[in-house]
Amino acid sequence: MKSALVLLAPGFEEIEAITIIDILRRASIPVTVAGLEYPLVTGSHSITIQPDVFYKEVDASAFDLLILPGGQPGSTNLKNDPLVLEWIQSRFRAGKALAAICAAPTVFHAAGITDHITVTSYPSEQNVFDTKRYSEQSVVKDHGVITSRGVGTAIPFALELVAELTGNKTAEEIKEKILWK
Numbered sequence: 001m002k003s004a005l006v007l008l009a010p011g012f013e014e015i016e017a018i019t020i021i022d023i024l025r026r027a028s029i030p031v032t033v034a035g036l037e038y039p040l041v042t043g044s045h046s047i048t049i050q051p052d053v054f055y056k057e058v059d060a061s062a063f064d065l066l067i068l069p070g071g072q073p074g075s076t077n078l079k080n081d082p083l084v085l086e087w088i089q090s091r092f093r094a095g096k097a098l099a100a101i102c103a104a105p106t107v108f109h110a111a112g113i114t115d116h117i118t119v120t121s122y123p124s125e126q127n128v129f130d131t132k133r134y135s136e137q138s139v140v141k142d143h144g145v146i147t148s149r150g151v152g153t154a155i156p157f158a159l160e161l162v163a164e165l166t167g168n169k170t171a172e173e174i175k176e177k178i179l180w181k
Contacts, residue, residue, distance in 0.1 A: 007034055009037075011071055013044055034055035061094075064097060066096070067099045070102020098146070102125075118134070119140055155180055
């Protein structure tokens with residue numbers, strides 16, 4: 001069974017994180033939530049979550065997908081963590097799947113992996129990326145890297161992650177169960 005690792009940094013976007021975790025778990029995908037702080041991480045809207053584990057106790061390479069919710073200062077906190085950047089670089093070189101939403105695709109840029117892939121992000125972060133490789137689509141997948149725009153695209157993003165890990169059939173089943181378009 002394929003698995004996912006969701007990283008929560010202080011100031012993460014709560015709707016994005018919970019939507020991703022919820023949709024993946026509805027699809028019976030094992031999800032580990034790792035916090036850059038432990039035992040509690042507080043999001044950008046003062047909602048506190050208890051992650052499953054402290055991120056430095058995790059082998060990120062053991063997961064099929066590494067996911068970064070956005071939010072501020074959560075995305076900046078991810079971007080400023082050398083271990084997170086190392087994980088991203090290592091996974092990208094190995095061809096392992098990565099995903100980020102909202103401002104979190106800028107973490108991929110900080111890790112140096114966005115030069116030759118098309119991405120999307122929260123509109124205010126667009127200037128970080130090469131305009132020739134930037135898309136305004138809700139969800140973009142390129143070279144195993146899945147990115148999305150923000151809170152309003154969290155459900156289609158999460159459904160794309162389900163499709164990435166289990167196939168379109170499961171994603172369609174979840175889509176139907178949650179009454180998504």
